[in-house]
Amino acid sequence: MTIKNLHYLSGLTITLFVGLHLFNHFISVFGAQDHIELMNTLRIFYRNIFVETILLLAVALQIISGLKLFNTNKKLAISAFDKLQIWTGLYLAIFFIIHLSAVFSGRIFLKLDTNFYFGAAGLNSFPFNLFFIPYYGLAILSFFGHVASIHNKKMEKTILGLSPKRQSIGILIFGFILTIVIFYGLTNHFNGVTIPKEYEVLIGK
Numbered sequence: 001m002t003i004k005n006l007h008y009l010s011g012l013t014i015t016l017f018v019g020l021h022l023f024n025h026f027i028s029v030f031g032a033q034d035h036i037e038l039m040n041t042l043r044i045f046y047r048n049i050f051v052e053t054i055l056l057l058a059v060a061l062q063i064i065s066g067l068k069l070f071n072t073n074k075k076l077a078i079s080a081f082d083k084l085q086i087w088t089g090l091y092l093a094i095f096f097i098i099h100l101s102a103v104f105s106g107r108i109f110l111k112l113d114t115n116f117y118f119g120a121a122g123l124n125s126f127p128f129n130l131f132f133i134p135y136y137g138l139a140i141l142s143f144f145g146h147v148a149s150i151h152n153k154k155m156e157k158t159i160l161g162l163s164p165k166r167q168s169i170g171i172l173i174f175g176f177i178l179t180i181v182i183f184y185g186l187t188n189h190f191n192g193v194t195i196p197k198e199y200e201v202l203i204g205k
């Protein structure tokens with residue numbers, strides 16, 4: 001199996017989780033409690049030793065193979081979508097390392113339930129939000145940017161009169177709107193979230 005095939009396979013595995021994960025964040029528009037309840041349900045599927053091991057292995061493979069592909073392809077990327085694919089891939093590799101280190105440190109060392117409040121703490125407190133808004137925003141945009149570039153490369157059919165390129169632009173627009181909607185939910189409709197005492201350690205209190 002080539003590195004490219006491996007990267008594609010682990011990418012598909014991760015995409016399954018990320019689709020559910022972002023849907024979970026989307027549900028925060030209905031309130032923190034709905035987000036927490038859905039996460040508790042989804043955890044039955046992904047937070048067991050079997051699925052979580054596969055997911056973490058896929059992420060590790062994705063990062064290693066992705067960095068190799070970045071190195072070989074960075075000079076070959078000419079079109080805008082090719083460039084988008086390699087740079088969003090690089091960001092996702094860095095994001096995965098930081099995001100998973102944070103989630104597992106929160107769980108293991110800080111003994112926190114890494115739920116809605118774990119994600120929302122940094123987003124809702126100044127000056128931490130100056131880091132967390134671009135950090136999470138670019139992660140969601142990069143995910144859709146990466147998917148859109150691959151779609152543009154692989155898709156050959158016109159759908160509803162839309163060329164593959166236009167479909168890919170549609171994926172980018174969807175990702176952009178979803179990012180705003182998720183921020184709207186995680187910041188309680190931009191009014192801010194009251195962070196429970198046990199999570200204040202995340203924002204230096």
Ligand code: HEM
Binds near residue numbers: 039103118
């Ligand atoms: C607003 C953006 C995001 C926030 C607030 C966020 C927050 C979180 C939280 C709180 C967890 C812990 C889940 C749990 O304990 O069940 C988590 C896990 C995770 N997130 Fe995110 N996330 C965001 C975006 C992303 C994106 C864009 C990706 C991938 C492209 C991603 C990948 C993951 C992965 C792989 C896990 C580990 C799941 C596990 O093994 O338990 N996240 N995230």
